[in-house]
Amino acid sequence: MEDPNEQGTNENNTFENAQEEDISQSPSETNVEETDVNNDNVTNTDTQVEANTGSLTDMNDSETKSEQTGYTATWKQGSLGQEKDLRANILERMKSMESKAQDEMWQTFFESRKNAETDNRVQEIDGNFFERFGSRLKENQENQKVKDEKDGILEDMMVQSNVEPLQAASPKEMITTVIGWNIDELYSEILYEVLHIVGTDVAAQQVQLLEYLQEVFKLDSEKHNALLEQVKTKEAPNILLNVEVIEGKELSPKDANGLSDPFCTLFMSSSTVHRYNTSVKSQTLSPRWEEYFSLPVQNVKEDTLHLEVWDFDPAETVREKVSRISEVKGVKGLRKFVKEIAVTASTGKHDNELIGIVDFPIKDIPSNGQTIWCSIHKKPKAKRQGVLRIKMTFGSEKNCQVATQEYKHLVRNLLLYHLEKEKIEPYYWKGEFDILAQTLIRQHVAQSNLSPTDQSLAEFAEFVAVHLDHPLSFTVFSNLLDHLIDIYPSFNEYQVKSFWDSAKKLLPSCFSNLRKLRKSIPNDEHTLTQLSALLSILSSLSQKPIPAEVDLLPDNIYGWIVTPGQNDLHITLKDAVSQGAIDWIDCIIDQNKPESNEDEAVLVNRIKIVQLVRTDLQKAIDHHDEIFKQIMQFPYAATLFQVYEPKMVELCQPLVERLCLQLKPINMSEDSYLNPTEDPLSVSTGTSLFELYLSLKKFYELGKCDKEEVRIHVWFFQAVVNWLDIAQYKALQRIDKAIELDTLTPVDSSVKYSSSAVDTLAIFYQIKIFWEQLAWPDVEGCFTFVAKIIDDMCRSCNHYADKMSKKVDYVQSTSMSNVFQVTPEVSIIVYWNDTLGSINRHVKRFPSNS
Known part of the structure; x- marks a missing residue:
C-alpha cells in the first residue's frame, strides 16, 4: 500500500510539471489590465473587487454589475442549460488573460504544498479515481517498462528451461x-x-x-x-621443401639493351648436383614465373636452400651480335656490347651472367611455411641486385x-x-590453442x-563434432567458413561432400539457438557477438548451391519447418524465428493463468501477457533486429509481430467487447449526483480496461502497423464513454469534498485563494493526462469525446462557483473572526482569474492532441 501523503506528494509534483509546461506554451499577446493577486496590501481589496467584478460580469449582459447580492445570485441562477454559453464565454475571456504570472504563482504554491493533508482527504473520497486513470497510471506505465524487462528475462528463463535443453x-x-x-x-x-x-x-x-x-x-x-x-x-622421414618461385622485381640489367633474360636455379646445400631451373623470361627486369619445385631435405638442422638468378645469354656468332647494335642503349650498354663481341670473337661463346643469389637455412623456415620478398646480392654486403618473391612450405610423401x-x-x-x-564455458572457445x-x-x-584446404576442412569437421557436445563460439565457424567459401570453387568431389556433411551437422545448433534467443541477456556483448557469427554462418552457406544429393534439412530433425524439403536457409530462418516465438508465447500463456475466473482477474492476466509480449518485441527491436537485417536482410522484429498480433487479438478482443457490453450506463440527475446508479465493478474494470488499452496501443505502435488496419480502439469505445460518465459525477463529489475541507485561508503567502480551487483544477489536470494517454486515433470519435469533456468541465466550474458562493455566505453569516477577511466576490473572482487560465490551456489542447 502506498502512503497517502506520498501519493499527494507525487500528485502535486506531477501537477507542478504541468504548470511549468503551461508557462512555456501560454499566449503572450494581451492588452487587458488585471488585478495583481500577488499584492499583499489588503487595503486595496475593494478596488480590486470592483475591477474584477466589472470584467466578469461582461460575460452576461443580463447580470447585475454593482450589487454584491446580485452578483452572488447570478452564479446561483446558473443551470445546466447555460453550460454551452458559459463555455464559450470562458474561452473568449481567457484569450485575453495574462498567464505567465499566474503560472509562476501556481508553481510556487505547489512547491510549498506537497504534503497537504487536505489533498489526500479529497482524493480518498473517490478512492483516487482520477489519479488511477491519470498521473498514477502514467507513472505506472513508465515504471512498468523496467519491471517488464526484468520479468521478461525471468519468464524467458522459465520458458526455455522447458524447451529442448542442451x-x-x-x-x-x-x-x-x-x-x-x-x-x-x-x-x-x-x-x-x-x-x-x-x-x-x-x-x-x-x-x-x-x-x-x-x-x-x-x-x-x-x-x-x-x-x-x-x-x-x-x-628419419623424407621431408620435402616445396618452393614456389613467384616473381622478381628491380633486377639489375645485364644486357646491352638495358634489360635481362632472367631465370632461377635452386638446389640444396647437401646435394649441389641436383639443381632445378625455372624458365627464361626474355627482356625484362620484372619477370613473373609462378613455378613450383620440391626439393628433398637431407638434414633439417644443417641444410640450406640456395637460389641463384641468372641472365641467360644465348649462343650467337659475332655477326649475329653485331646485327643487334641498334638495340644498344647508353654508354654503359655500349661497353657491354663491345665486351660481348670481344669475348665471342676470342672464345666463340658467351656464358650466362649471374645477377644475384640468396640463401635460406632450413631451420629458419617456419614449419607452417612462409611467403616472403627477399633481396639478391652477388656478394655478401654488396649492392642489392633486385628482389624475389618466393613461397616455401614443408611436405612429405604421405598419402x-x-x-x-x-x-x-x-x-x-x-x-x-x-x-x-x-x-x-560453452560458446566461449574462439579457436585459440x-x-x-x-x-x-x-x-x-x-x-x-597436408594442403591448406584439407587442413581447413578437417578443422571444420572436428570443431563441429566437438561443438555438438560442448558448444564452441560461433565465431570459430564463421571465420572458417569465410575462408572455405572463398576457395569452394576449387574443391574436388570428396572435399565438397566433406564440406556439406559438416555444415549439415552444424545447422541444428544454429537454428536451435535462434529459437532460444530469448534465453540470453539481450544487450550482452557476448550474446550479440554470437548472434552475428551465427547469422554469418547462415549467410555464408546460403551463397553456394546445395548439391541435389545433400538433404541439408532432414524432416526428422526439423519437424517445425512449415514447408519441408526445400533446403532453403532463408525460408528455414523465418520458420525458426516464427516457431521460437510460438513456443515462447504458448509457454507464457500456459505459465500465466488468471488467479480466478473473475473478469477483473482475467483482465489483469491479459495486461501482464500483453506487457510481456510488448517487452519481448521491444528487446527484439532494440538489440537484434538491425543485426538480422544487416547480415541476412531478414525483418526479425516484424516476423515476431506477425506471430504475436493474432494471439493478442484472440486473447483480448472477445474479453474487451464482452466487458464493454456489460458496463452499465451511469444514470445521474441534476440533484442526485451524490447517489447515482453505478455498477460497483465499473471503476475497477474500467481502470483495467484502460491499462489494457494502453498496453495494446504501445504493442501495435512497436509493430508499426498501418493505422487504418489497426482498429483495437473500437473495442474500447463503450469503456471510454462509461469512464467519462463516471468521471462527471466523481468530479462533482470531489469538488463538494474540497469545498467542505476548505478553511478559506490562503494556501500560500504568495497567493490569496484557498485549497478548493487547487483541488478542482487537479481534477481537470488528471482528465488531461487521461486524454493524452488515450490518444484516440478516430477523428469522429475524438471530437465527440472532446465535446463531452469540455461540457463536463464547464459544468464542474459552474458547480464549484455555486457551492463556493454558498459556503462564503455561510461563513460571513456565522461571523468567524479567525478567518481572513474575504467576500464572496473575492473568493469567486480570484478563482476565475487565477484558475481558469490554466483550465483553458489544458482544455484547448484536447482537439490538437487528437
Whole structure:
C-alpha cells in the first residue's frame, strides 16, 4: 500500500510539471489590465473587487454589475442549460488573460504544498479515481517498462528451461571415447613428428612436447616410453621443401639493351648436383614465373636452400651480335656490347651472367611455411641486385587421406584436452590453442603434406563434432567458413561432400539457438557477438548451391519447418524465428493463468501477457533486429509481430467487447449526483480496461502497423464513454469534498485563494493526462469525446462557483473572526482569474492532441 501523503506528494509534483509546461506554451499577446493577486496590501481589496467584478460580469449582459447580492445570485441562477454559453464565454475571456504570472504563482504554491493533508482527504473520497486513470497510471506505465524487462528475462528463463535443453557431455568423457580410435598408431605418428621437428620449431624443447603429448592422450608412463622407444628405431622421414618461385622485381640489367633474360636455379646445400631451373623470361627486369619445385631435405638442422638468378645469354656468332647494335642503349650498354663481341670473337661463346643469389637455412623456415620478398646480392654486403618473391612450405610423401584422418583425430584430442584443462564455458572457445598444441599442429601439417584446404576442412569437421557436445563460439565457424567459401570453387568431389556433411551437422545448433534467443541477456556483448557469427554462418552457406544429393534439412530433425524439403536457409530462418516465438508465447500463456475466473482477474492476466509480449518485441527491436537485417536482410522484429498480433487479438478482443457490453450506463440527475446508479465493478474494470488499452496501443505502435488496419480502439469505445460518465459525477463529489475541507485561508503567502480551487483544477489536470494517454486515433470519435469533456468541465466550474458562493455566505453569516477577511466576490473572482487560465490551456489542447 502506498502512503497517502506520498501519493499527494507525487500528485502535486506531477501537477507542478504541468504548470511549468503551461508557462512555456501560454499566449503572450494581451492588452487587458488585471488585478495583481500577488499584492499583499489588503487595503486595496475593494478596488480590486470592483475591477474584477466589472470584467466578469461582461460575460452576461443580463447580470447585475454593482450589487454584491446580485452578483452572488447570478452564479446561483446558473443551470445546466447555460453550460454551452458559459463555455464559450470562458474561452473568449481567457484569450485575453495574462498567464505567465499566474503560472509562476501556481508553481510556487505547489512547491510549498506537497504534503497537504487536505489533498489526500479529497482524493480518498473517490478512492483516487482520477489519479488511477491519470498521473498514477502514467507513472505506472513508465515504471512498468523496467519491471517488464526484468520479468521478461525471468519468464524467458522459465520458458526455455522447458524447451529442448542442451545436454553437454564433459570434455573428459569425450576424450575417453575419442582416444579409443587406433590410439597406438596415432600416438606413435605424433611422437615420430616430435622427434624430427622441422623449421623454426627446432628450438622448441622436445621434452616439454613429449610430456604435453602424454597428458593429451592420457597414457601412463610405461605405455608412453614403450611407444617412444619403438619410434626412435625408425629412419628419419623424407621431408620435402616445396618452393614456389613467384616473381622478381628491380633486377639489375645485364644486357646491352638495358634489360635481362632472367631465370632461377635452386638446389640444396647437401646435394649441389641436383639443381632445378625455372624458365627464361626474355627482356625484362620484372619477370613473373609462378613455378613450383620440391626439393628433398637431407638434414633439417644443417641444410640450406640456395637460389641463384641468372641472365641467360644465348649462343650467337659475332655477326649475329653485331646485327643487334641498334638495340644498344647508353654508354654503359655500349661497353657491354663491345665486351660481348670481344669475348665471342676470342672464345666463340658467351656464358650466362649471374645477377644475384640468396640463401635460406632450413631451420629458419617456419614449419607452417612462409611467403616472403627477399633481396639478391652477388656478394655478401654488396649492392642489392633486385628482389624475389618466393613461397616455401614443408611436405612429405604421405598419402593425403591418411594425413587428413590423422590430423582430424589430433585436433580433436588437443581441443578436448584444452577445454577440460582451461575449464572453458560453452560458446566461449574462439579457436585459440596454447603454444605447445600449436607446435604439434604445425609439425603434423608440415610433415604430412597436408594442403591448406584439407587442413581447413578437417578443422571444420572436428570443431563441429566437438561443438555438438560442448558448444564452441560461433565465431570459430564463421571465420572458417569465410575462408572455405572463398576457395569452394576449387574443391574436388570428396572435399565438397566433406564440406556439406559438416555444415549439415552444424545447422541444428544454429537454428536451435535462434529459437532460444530469448534465453540470453539481450544487450550482452557476448550474446550479440554470437548472434552475428551465427547469422554469418547462415549467410555464408546460403551463397553456394546445395548439391541435389545433400538433404541439408532432414524432416526428422526439423519437424517445425512449415514447408519441408526445400533446403532453403532463408525460408528455414523465418520458420525458426516464427516457431521460437510460438513456443515462447504458448509457454507464457500456459505459465500465466488468471488467479480466478473473475473478469477483473482475467483482465489483469491479459495486461501482464500483453506487457510481456510488448517487452519481448521491444528487446527484439532494440538489440537484434538491425543485426538480422544487416547480415541476412531478414525483418526479425516484424516476423515476431506477425506471430504475436493474432494471439493478442484472440486473447483480448472477445474479453474487451464482452466487458464493454456489460458496463452499465451511469444514470445521474441534476440533484442526485451524490447517489447515482453505478455498477460497483465499473471503476475497477474500467481502470483495467484502460491499462489494457494502453498496453495494446504501445504493442501495435512497436509493430508499426498501418493505422487504418489497426482498429483495437473500437473495442474500447463503450469503456471510454462509461469512464467519462463516471468521471462527471466523481468530479462533482470531489469538488463538494474540497469545498467542505476548505478553511478559506490562503494556501500560500504568495497567493490569496484557498485549497478548493487547487483541488478542482487537479481534477481537470488528471482528465488531461487521461486524454493524452488515450490518444484516440478516430477523428469522429475524438471530437465527440472532446465535446463531452469540455461540457463536463464547464459544468464542474459552474458547480464549484455555486457551492463556493454558498459556503462564503455561510461563513460571513456565522461571523468567524479567525478567518481572513474575504467576500464572496473575492473568493469567486480570484478563482476565475487565477484558475481558469490554466483550465483553458489544458482544455484547448484536447482537439490538437487528437
